[in-house]
Amino acid sequence: MRRDVSATLPWMGAGTEFLVQLVDALPDDALRAPSGLPGWSRAHVVGHVARNAEALARLAHWARTGVETPMYAGPGQRDADIAASAAYPADRLRRELSTTADALDVALAALDDTTWRAQVRSAQGRDIPATEIPWMRVREVWLHAVDLASGAGVADLPPGVVDTLLDDVAAALSAAPDCPSATLAATDRARTWALGPGEAAVQVHGPAASLLGWLTGRSDGGALTALDGDLPTPPRWI
Structure with a gap:
């Protein structure tokens, strides 16, 4: 790429x-x-x-x-x-x-x-x-x-950096054998990210920066809302 x-x-x-x-x-x-x-x-x-x-x-x-x-x-x-x-x-x-x-x-x-x-x-x-x-x-x-x-927090990152990191991190974690399936819906963006294989079992909603902080292990996901289930635990990122 x-x-x-x-x-x-x-x-x-x-x-x-x-x-x-x-x-x-x-x-x-x-x-x-x-x-x-x-x-x-x-x-x-x-x-x-x-x-x-x-x-x-x-x-x-x-x-x-x-x-x-x-x-x-x-x-x-x-x-x-x-x-x-x-x-x-x-x-x-x-x-x-x-x-x-x-x-x-x-x-x-x-x-x-x-x-x-x-x-x-x-x-x-x-x-x-x-x-x-x-x-x-x-x-x-x-x-x-x-x-x-x-x-400083993840919210301080430029929006383009947040979105591109979400693209990369979601793709990398989805390849892990223990990755849960979820749809990540950013409440401040008109887009979603797919996490894990197959059909999503849960939808995770929140600001894009909060989604990124959670995926990269830099927040506990407290600012996020999980629909149709509990907030999953993503695999460890690099």
Whole structure:
């Protein structure tokens, strides 16, 4: 699937700015406090986003040059890099969050109509066109802004990001063997999303952002209403 980079690149830039502002507003000691992700401090989240920018820049280099440059050198590199980054002083964390994002912007700006179509490989081993790289970053900056647990919520995401994430997440979860069947009806949109196989057993109603928060494990679904049954439990998303 080829993403429209005229949409994803602005979303990426806005998400980076939003995340950096949230991080800059936190006192240094608050970076050591727990995040919204189990077992991770806010410093883990910030370090992960910085290292992710570097990993995606490697994919952009691969697309531009044709030289295979994986996101990570091996299966343990990602986790080791995050753990090391989480121990950095606050000023280094803040600085690297911005400088790595800037470097990714430069790497993506070097792509042209031909190299945007080049095939690279995700960390999960999927062959993807380079147009997928900005969208991968969009997911990181916006959702991890929520994971900082510093006041931002899924409702702060741009509507286009919410809808596109709902497309992706609902499709990914529907492929899981334990995914329940449901129709997700956004009360602030003129559309629905299908979850799970076969005919939907229940309809889940609520704002699109609330549906996304529930599907991605970033809310408990308290703002949602289930018709014709109880609110199902979706499988764990990445």
